[in-house]
Amino acid sequence: MKYVVLAFFSLLVGCASQQAIxxxxxxxxxxxxxxxxxxxxxxxxxxxxxxxxxxxxxxxxxxxxxxxxxxxxxxxxxxxxxxxxxxxxxxxxxxxxxxxxxxxxxxxxRPNTRSELVRECIADLQERASGIGSRRQVITAKNWGVKTDHPLYDDENPIVYVELDRHSTRNRISSGLVRCKSNNYEYEGVEPVEDQG
Structure with missing residues (x-):
């Protein structure tokens, strides 16, 4: 019995000392x-x-x-x-x-990078702004950029300034700040942010 306990203890020590992967x-x-x-x-x-x-x-x-x-x-x-x-x-x-x-x-x-997260966020914003069905329009996000100096910015949930243009009239229809929400850089959604500056 003493040898069984000793062998078991040796096994535990050996497994504990292995380098973790x-x-x-x-x-x-x-x-x-x-x-x-x-x-x-x-x-x-x-x-x-x-x-x-x-x-x-x-x-x-x-x-x-x-x-x-x-x-x-x-x-x-x-x-x-x-x-x-x-x-x-x-x-x-x-x-x-x-x-x-x-x-x-x-x-x-491979985990997403911040740039991949922002690209996915902008694509989703364009899709949402375009609408659905017979009222669908072609909307393009232009002149967008990450605002690292914004007080609500964090690397996993970046704040982005974006301008939305309608293709048919080439008019800017909206501009502002959005938050690209993620969990561990996995894109979850986009939400508007009040401009604090």
Whole structure:
């Protein structure tokens, strides 16, 4: 009995001392969903490509990640440590065969940036202002900008100045401030803000 308790205690200490994996990390979630290990060499290539694409920003995250992954594959194929164990061709084939899965899941798990949140907010505002049914108009949001100096501004719920124009007459029909509401940068809605200045 004493040995069972000792073995159980050893197991608990061993598990507690392991390094924790951030389960909210988009690339870790994508690697797990696609059947690659957290510490695999292929996983390292995907992580580097993800970091590059995330740093670059822009509209097409997946295209940037695929481009960066091509660079990683070329670099890895020349690396001596990468060529140990499996053949380099097998490792490159593994990356290529799981590339679409990991890139797609990475985009899905990746949190929105503030600029993506604001773009979604402006698109929603245009849609709401245009109306529905037979009375629908084409409304465009123009000259919009984030007001970081507004007293109600916070990074997750930015305040935006926007002008709305009617396409048919090219007249400004409204302008003002709106709050783009979100929860952890997931867009939830738009609401008007009283101008305090």
């Amino acid at each position: 951030d389960r909210t990390d988009p690339i870790d979630n994508a690697l797990k969903a696609c059947g690659l290990g957290y510490s695999s060499e292929a996983g390292l290539a995907f992580r580097a490509a993800y970091k590059y694409a995330d740093k670059e920003g822009g509209a097409d995250f997946e295209a940037k990640m695929n481009e960066a992954l091509e660079t990683q594959v070329v670099s890895l194929s020349k690396s001596q440590s990468f060529n140990e164990g499996m053949t380099s061709k097998d490792k490159i084939d593994l990356i290529k065969s799981t590339q679409n899965c990991v890139v797609t899941f990475s985009e899905t798990y």
